[in-house]
Amino acid sequence: MNTKILAAAILLAAAARSQDVPLDLFSGLMPKATGHVEVTLDASLLQMATRFMSGKDPDEAKAKSLIAGLKGIYVRSLTFAKPGDYSRADVEKVRAQLKGWSPIVSVHEADEDTGIYLKTDGEKIQGLVILSAEPTELTLVNIVGSIKPEDLKELGGKFGIPDVGDLADKAGQKKKEEE
Amino acid sequence: MSEFENNLRRTLKRREPPRDLTPGIMRRIEPATKPRPESKFRWIWNWRPVVAAAAAVMMLTVGVEQYREYRKAQEAKQQVMLALQITGQKLSLVQAKVDRLSQRSIGHEH
Numbered sequence: 001m002n003t004k005i006l007a008a009a010i011l012l013a014a015a016a017r018s019q020d021v022p023l024d025l026f027s028g029l030m031p032k033a034t035g036h037v038e039v040t041l042d043a044s045l046l047q048m049a050t051r052f053m054s055g056k057d058p059d060e061a062k063a064k065s066l067i068a069g070l071k072g073i074y075v076r077s078l079t080f081a082k083p084g085d086y087s088r089a090d091v092e093k094v095r096a097q098l099k100g101w102s103p104i105v106s107v108h109e110a111d112e113d114t115g116i117y118l119k120t121d122g123e124k125i126q127g128l129v130i131l132s133a134e135p136t137e138l139t140l141v142n143i144v145g146s147i148k149p150e151d152l153k154e155l156g157g158k159f160g161i162p163d164v165g166d167l168a169d170k171a172g173q174k175k176k177e178e179e
Numbered sequence: 180m181s182e183f184e185n186n187l188r189r190t191l192k193r194r195e196p197p198r199d200l201t202p203g204i205m206r207r208i209e210p211a212t213k214p215r216p217e218s219k220f221r222w223i224w225n226w227r228p229v230v231a232a233a234a235a236v237m238m239l240t241v242g243v244e245q246y247r248e249y250r251k252a253q254e255a256k257q258q259v260m261l262a263l264q265i266t267g268q269k270l271s272l273v274q275a276k277v278d279r280l281s282q283r284s285i286g287h288e289h
Contacts, residue, residue: 039262041255048248049255060256063263073262107276114273130269141266 021129021142025094026076029138032085039075043145046070070145083111083135091133094140101129111135 023040030036041049046067053060067073080086091113101117112134119127125148130141223230 037261037265039258039265041258041262045251045255046259048252049259052249052252052256053259059260063259066263067259073259075262075265077265105273105277107273107280109276112276114269114276116270116273130266130273132269132272134272139265139269141262141269143266 021074021140022097023074023076023140023142025097026078026138026140029078029086029090032080033078034081035079037075037077039073041073043071046073066147069147070143072142072144074142074144075140077137077139080136080138085136086133086138088113088133091131091138094131098129098131101127 026036050064050067053064055061055064078086095115098117101119104116104118106115107113114132114134115130117129117131118125119129124146126144126146128141128143128147130139132139132141
């Protein structure tokens with residue numbers, strides 16, 4: 001019995017580690033939202049998707065190479081009817097959960113708050129979080145696993161994904177300018 | 180009557196078969212008509228409707244399972260593409276903001 005409980009605890013811990021960011025953070029805001037998008041793809045689903053991705057379709061081929069080293073993709077996006085349906089405190093609650101993640105870009109404006117966070121292991125990117133708080137939309141993207149910046153760069157123009165490395169450089173320049 | 184006719188009559192004359200002909204023939208054909216020993220796979224033949232039905236059910240189950248997996252993979256693929264689109268949009272948004280802020284700070288310098 002104890003062994004079973006221990007095994008369950010280990011499994012839960014492993015699952016929690018692979019996801020990294022608790023995605024139920026948005027569940028409290030769900031009743032206020034007029035629409036929502038949820039994407040939950042763990043390693044097994046990603047593998048399954050890869051098997052059915054065509055190597056001939058350029059978008060699918062790029063996506064296939066990008067998700068090859070990933071352990072999970074989690075997206076939560078809520079749409080609200082009008083600005084003010086969620087508060088800045090709600091965003092801060094989500095941000096507070098990102099301890100251990102390095103913010104590479106953080107843009108605060110009057111009604112918008114956007115940030116990109118990375119988890120790195122040496123030079124390797126082990127995870128990416130995008131937190132985007134717009135007046136009527138709140139989005140959290142968590143990509144878990146080994147991500148090559150050049151893969152993201154390659155996807156530029158395919159999914160409208162810009163170069164993250166480029167963003168980090170610009171953010172660094174801006175920080176220097178501010179100093 | 181010519182000699183030829185005599186020879187023909189002699190040749191075609193009905194003759195009784197030897198007494199041991201029938202038992203001899205029966206002895207020779209007996210092994211061929213003897214029932215073959217029962218094969219250990221004979222039951223398959225007897226149960227063929229059941230075996231055919233089981234095979235059909237098995238094939239159907241495998242087919243349904245494969246189709247279910249295919250649908251699940253297709254949904255996963257669509258979700259991957261959607262997730263990448265959202266990621267792309269948000270990264271573009273951040274880039275646009277960073278570009279705007281960079282432009283603004285460059286403008287301030289000048």
